[in-house]
Amino acid sequence: MRQRFQILNDPRFRLVYDEKRRFFEGPDPATLRLNIEHFKVADGIKKKTRVFPGMLLATHASLDKGDLHSPIYGIVSDINARSIFVDAVKREADDPVLEPRDFLEEGREGEELRWQMKEMGVNMRSLGQKVKTLIINGLNPDPGVTWAESILQTHANNLRHGMELQRRLTRADRIILAVPKGSTVSYDGVDIVYVEPEYPNSVNSVLIREVTGEENPPDIGAVGLHNLWSLGRVGTSGYPLMETVVTVGSATQWKNYIVKNGTSVGQLLTHAKVELNEGDTLLRGGPLRGECLDRLDRSISKGTVGLFVVEAGTVPPMEGHSPCVNCGACVQVCPAHLNPSTLSRYAEFANYNVCFQEHSPLCVECGLCGYVCIARRPVLQYIRLANAKIKQMQEFVYVDTEENASDETTEAKK
Amino acid sequence: MSNSEKNILFAMSAAPFWHCGRTITKNSMHYMIALMPAVFMAIWHWGIPALGVMSLSILVAMLTEELFTRVMHRTSTIADGTAAVSGLLLAFLMPANAPYWIVILAAFCAISLGKMAFGGYGANPVNTVLVGWAMVFVSFPVFMDPNSMLLQTDFIDPLVRLKYFGAEALQNASFTTSGLMFGEQIGALGASQILALLVGGLYLLARGVIRWEISLFFLIGVLLVAAILNEVDPSKYASPFFHLMTGSTILCAFFLATEFACAPDRSLGMILFGLTGGALLVIIRTYGVYTDGAPFAVMLANLLCPYFDMIKPKPFGVKK
Numbered sequence: 026m027r028q029r030f031q032i033l034n035d036p037r038f039r040l041v042y043d044e045k046r047r048f049f050e051g052p053d054p055a056t057l058r059l060n061i062e063h064f065k066v067a068d069g070i071k072k073k074t075r076v077f078p079g080m081l082l083a084t085h086a087s088l089d090k091g092d093l094h095s096p097i098y099g100i101v102s103d104i105n106a107r108s109i110f111v112d113a114v115k116r117e118a119d120d121p122v123l124e125p126r127d128f129l130e131e132g133r134e135g136e137e138l139r140w141q142m143k144e145m146g147v148n149m150r151s152l153g154q155k156v157k158t159l160i161i162n163g164l165n166p167d168p169g170v171t172w173a174e175s176i177l178q179t180h181a182n183n184l185r186h187g188m189e190l191q192r193r194l195t196r197a198d199r200i201i202l203a204v205p206k207g208s209t210v211s212y213d214g215v216d217i218v219y220v221e222p223e224y225p226n227s228v229n230s231v232l233i234r235e236v237t238g239e240e241n242p243p244d245i246g247a248v249g250l251h252n253l254w255s256l257g258r259v260g261t262s263g264y265p266l267m268e269t270v271v272t273v274g275s276a277t278q279w280k281n282y283i284v285k286n287g288t289s290v291g292q293l294l295t296h297a298k299v300e301l302n303e304g305d306t307l308l309r310g311g312p313l314r315g316e317c318l319d320r321l322d323r324s325i326s327k328g329t330v331g332l333f334v335v336e337a338g339t340v341p342p343m344e345g346h347s348p349c350v351n352c353g354a355c356v357q358v359c360p361a362h363l364n365p366s367t368l369s370r371y372a373e374f375a376n377y378n379v380c381f382q383e384h385s386p387l388c389v390e391c392g393l394c395g396y397v398c399i400a401r402r403p404v405l406q407y408i409r410l411a412n413a414k415i416k417q418m419q420e421f422v423y424v425d426t427e428e429n430a431s432d433e434t435t436e437a438k439k
Numbered sequence: 440m441s442n443s444e445k446n447i448l449f450a451m452s453a454a455p456f457w458h459c460g461r462t463i464t465k466n467s468m469h470y471m472i473a474l475m476p477a478v479f480m481a482i483w484h485w486g487i488p489a490l491g492v493m494s495l496s497i498l499v500a501m502l503t504e505e506l507f508t509r510v511m512h513r514t515s516t517i518a519d520g521t522a523a524v525s526g527l528l529l530a531f532l533m534p535a536n537a538p539y540w541i542v543i544l545a546a547f548c549a550i551s552l553g554k555m556a557f558g559g560y561g562a563n564p565v566n567t568v569l570v571g572w573a574m575v576f577v578s579f580p581v582f583m584d585p586n587s588m589l590l591q592t593d594f595i596d597p598l599v600r601l602k603y604f605g606a607e608a609l610q611n612a613s614f615t616t617s618g619l620m621f622g623e624q625i626g627a628l629g630a631s632q633i634l635a636l637l638v639g640g641l642y643l644l645a646r647g648v649i650r651w652e653i654s655l656f657f658l659i660g661v662l663l664v665a666a667i668l669n670e671v672d673p674s675k676y677a678s679p680f681f682h683l684m685t686g687s688t689i690l691c692a693f694f695l696a697t698e699f700a701c702a703p704d705r706s707l708g709m710i711l712f713g714l715t716g717g718a719l720l721v722i723i724r725t726y727g728v729y730t731d732g733a734p735f736a737v738m739l740a741n742l743l744c745p746y747f748d749m750i751k752p753k754p755f756g757v758k759k
Contacts, residue, residue, distance in 0.1 A: 032647055035459065168457070230755070241756030306450045313455040321447075337450060340458040350463060350561025353650075353704030361755035364704075384754040392455035399461045400561075403453035 032354055032397050037168045040222040041205050044171040044281070047179055048270060051284035052296035056102070057111040058324045059083075059093055059287040066104060074101045075114075079123035079265050082109055089150035091143055091327065096267035096285040111287070125263025129186070134193045142190065145259045146266035148327060152191065152256060154246035159197035160236055161188070162249050163204040164220060164227035167311020170272045170331045172281045176254050177210045187257025188215060197246070203236055224313070225360050225391035241387075251330050269327050273297045274312075275334040284325050290332060291321030304337030313392035314405075347400045355394035355404055361387050365394035369407035377418065380411035388412065461647070463560065467520025469648045473639030474527055474694075480622050480632035485535030485589075489628045492542055493530040499546035500526030507555035521560045525549060528568045528694055531629025532687060532734065534588040541582050545575040561700040565741045568695060569734050576734075585625050586730075596625035597685045598730040606677045619684040626731075630687035640693025649697035652709035657692040658683065660717020668725060682721055686731035691716070695734070701741040708747035716740035 064083035076082065076095040083093040098120060099111040133141055143149050165173040176184065191200060202215050205222035220226055220235050229247035234240050251270065259266050271284045273293065277300075284293055290309070294301065301307070308315040309323065312333050325332065355365040363384060371379045385408055394404040481489045504522040508515050516522075529549050533542065549571020557563045563570075576583045586596040597619065600608055614624060622632040629636070643649045665679035682688060687695075696702065696716050703712050716736050723732025 032459070034647065035457075037457070301447050303448055304450050305447070306452050306456055308454075308456050312457045315454055315456065317449075317451050317453070317456070319449055319451060333456065335456050340456070341460065341462045342450070343452050348559065348561070351700040352561065353699050353702075354461075356704035357650075357706075362752040363754055364751070366704075384757065387755045387757070389755065395453070395455045396457060397459050397461070399463050399466060401458070401462065405455060406453035 032358055033393070035168070038224040040165045040168065040224055040227055041174065041207070042165070042171045044174050045178075046175070046280070048172070048175060048281045048283050051268070051271070051282040052288060052292045053113070054097070054285060054288045054292050055113050056289070057095075057097065057099070057113070057285070057287035058289060058322065059095075059109045059111065060107065060324065060326055061093065061104075061109055062107050063087075063090075064093060066109070070101060070104070070109070072101055072104060075099075075120075076101060076111060077120050077123070078267065080121075081265075085143075088139065088143055088153070089148065091146040091148045091266060093286075094146050094265040094267055096287065123264060127263055128260055129189060135195050138190065138193055139196070142194075142256060142259065145264075146327070147255050147259055148252065151246070151248040152252050153194060153196050154248070155196050156246040157197065157244040158199045158201060158237075158246075159191070160218075160233060160245065160247045161191075161200065161202045161253055162227060162229060162232050162247050163202055163208075163210075164222055164232070164250075166227050166249060166251070166330055167313050167315070168224050169274050169312045169333060171274075171279060172270045172272055172330075173250050174205075174208075175281060176250055176270070177204060177208065180254065180257070181210075181212070183254060183257035183261050185212060185257070186260030187253040187255075188212065190256050190260050191253065201236065203232060225389070225393060228360070228389050228391045230389045231360050231391070249330075251328075255327065266327060269325060269329055271325060271329055272331040273299065273333075274331065275299045276336050276339070284329075286325065286327055288325045289322045290318060290325065293325060293332060294321070294334070299334055301334060302337060306335040306337075308333050308335065313396060314390060341401055343401045343403060347402050349402060350400050352399055354397040354399065358393040358397050360391060360393070361389050363388060365404045365408060368411065369394075369402060369404045372407040372411035372414075375414075377411050377414040380408075381415050385411045386415060463519045463521065466648050467524050469643060469646050470524040470694075471520065471527070473642045473648075474524075474531075474629070476635035476638050477531065477629045477632040478527075480635040481531075481535070481628045484622050484632075485628055489535040491539075492533055492535060492537055492628060493527060495539060495542045496530035496533070496546045497523050497526035499543050500529065500550050503547050503550040504555065507551060508559075511555070513559070516559060519560070522550060522554075525554070525567050528629075528690075529571050531690060531694075532568070532572045532627045534583065534585040535628040536588055538582060541575055541579055545571045547571075548574045563700055564744075565738055566695055566698050566701055568698075569738050569741075572734055573738065585627055589625050592625065594623055594625045596730070597681070598626075598724070601677050601681070601685075601724075602730045605675060607674050609677060609681065616680075616684065624685065626685070627687060630690040630733075631685075633684050633689050636689045636693060640689065643693060643697075649693065650699070650702070650709055652706055653697045653702055653713045654692050656710045656713030657696050657717045658688075658713075660714040661688060661692075661720055662717075663714075664718045664721040668721065676725065682724065686724070687733040688720060691720070691733040691737050696737045696740065701744050703744055703747040703750075705748075705751055708744075708750050711750070712740055712744060712747050715743060 061083045064085050066083045067081045070082055076099050080095045082095050097113050098116045099113045102112045103110040139153050202217050203220045206219045218236050225231050226235050233247055255266050268283050268285050272281050307318045349366050368385050388408050392405045398404055500522045505517045549567055553567035553570030554563050586599045620634040624631050644651050661682050662679040665682045668676035669678050703709050719736035720733045
């Protein structure tokens with residue numbers, strides 16, 4: 026209440042947007058760019074290969090990361106270290122057609138199902154957590170992202186499939202669905218808990234605290250609704266995962282699209298009729314935790330939850346070096362009870378050891394510190410930097426030379 | 440024209456990409472707006488000399504800041520308005536007809552020693568304004584004493600009355616509560632405009648520029664200690680509301696104690712900080728040599744701030 030009154034009086038932080046519209050279809054892209062970093066290109070996929078929807082393009086060695094399938098009929102136009110490019114072509118009569126499968130009927134369970142879903146393109150890292158209780162995060166992850174309510178209300182079948190598959194994974198003993206307070210959704214046999222839909226309650230670790238009353242309790246995990254939707258999408262359609270739900274938001278419009286994996290940001294924005302101007306900021310992910318894009322040919326991937334345009338002049342610009350003025354707003358809003366102002370200064374002057382002593386790895390990365398900063402310091406970025414450096418230092422004993430080498434070669438190739 | 444045909448240059452930034460819209464410059468603007476009622480009341484009561492003191496103080500404060508940023512090879516921060524706010528607040532603590540040299544000296548000391556010496560805005564351990572004020576107040580007590588400077592007025596100085604004639608003398612003195620509220624008293628030119636400052640302070644609270652814990656508990660601290668003393672011996676100690684409406688209590692509660700650089704950041708710390716400041720104010724007024732203890736109380740509380748900041752909850756998920 027105090028925070029709402031004084032510092033966070035932004036109505037957009039209320040994560041219920043009364044979004045009743047169904048999802049809009051994304052563009053039919055003329056070209057796709059699919060990220061294959063750390064992937065292994067599948068046999069037989071090379072330049073000029075003709076591909077069809079659901080055809081396997083690349084595999085990932087890890088069980089956490091889903092394999093890559095072509096979402097369209099097309100021809101592979103180029104393959105480099107980072108991406109596969111596919112040009113769309115018209116479907117021809119002799120093009121192969123993938124038969125949909127019924128995974129519930131096939132009846133796989135446990136590890137077998139986990140592998141199967143990974144092979145169907147679902148990222149299984151958070152879905153396959155081995156925990157006692159798994160909480161499905163039914164809130165919109167970031168302010169401005171609006172698909173959660175629509176998924177809960179209009180994609181019930183999809184969600185039911187997702188939860189059934191999730192149950193059959195048998196990685197978690199108990200599954201709870203956390204939904205916004207006041208929501209009327211109900212699913213047979215699923216425990217539902219109600220959470221105040223106020224950012225940062227949608228950040229997984231904060232959500233776990235809201236549900237269990239404990240901070241970072243052992244054996245309790247959370248998974249985003251977006252992931253569960255992907256799992257359910259595979260379950261209901263019977264095809265590999267080839268698309269994602271994306272909120273496209275700008276000053277003029279706010280819509281949810283089902284977008285094919287690999288669609289470029291530019292094509293999606295043109296499709297959504299979003300006009301861009303010099304000085305706008307383009308970002309992928311949520312407006313508080315997302316990443317900034319520099320070019321329109323960056324692409325939408327399976328984990329993308331949103332695409333936003335922040336118009337020039339709507340937020341005060343971030344102007345390089347700006348010292349902290351000790352106003353303490355970040356300290357007041359930090360849900361992890363940290364002191365972002367001092368952490369950011371330690372990181373600024375490369376005192377990562379002190380950051381570690383001051384518990385910077387406990388940061389939940391909600392981004393509120395930067396949101397309230399009157400000096401416009403990139404507070405979250407400093408903390409992320411410190412945490413990355415701390416991780417590096419902790420792993421220093423096992424220098425991952427292969428990883429480093431491959432990074433360097435990609436850099437060199439660019 | 441579609442987006443891909445235009446060659447657009449995007450602004451790069453770091454997460455979060457939304458912002459609450461508050462900036463240092465806007466905060467200064469809110470301060471200026473909040474201080475305007477008191478500025479008008481000061482001119483109403485004290486005329487052109489008051490305007491002169493305020494203008495000169497703001498001018499010198501801004502010039503000093505510009506000078507020091509140049510000497511220190513820093514980017515100019517004069518445009519963020521913080522120096523102007525400091526200058527105006529400093530003028531509020533001076534008598535309306537303070538000599539010009541004392542205004543210049545005070546503003547220069549405030550910005551140079553109270554702000555730039557520590558690295559600029561937000562790095563000072565003690566309130567910028569009060570550093571300047573304290574230096575000239577202690578060095579030239581006669582020129583800074585409103586009671587000895589403002590002779591051509593019918594108003595009286597309630598704090599002098601209290602100090603030297605006792606609380607009973609207040610009963611038959613010629614001021615009323617509403618008179619005090621509207622600034623009909625001898626005092627520093629802005630600090631005595633009680634109602635105007637109260638309006639400004641509430642505006643800042645509503646805008647979220649200052650933290651309500653500090654202001655509220657500063658006033659509670661004043662009322663609490665004054666009430667205890669008043670209860671002990673009403674003939675010797677003034678009523679708690681008298682302390683609210685005299686001297687620079689309101690100015691300190693809303694504009695000086697709340698300067699966030701030298702105030703605690705967390706709720707409990709802010710509450711204790713406010714209570715300490717308020718309690719010290721009454722104690723200094725009652726037992727000290729100065730008639731108005733408010734600025735000194737705030738400075739002492741500022742010095743205790745690092746200790747209040749030590750009161751903090753355990754980080755997320757850390758037990759023990």
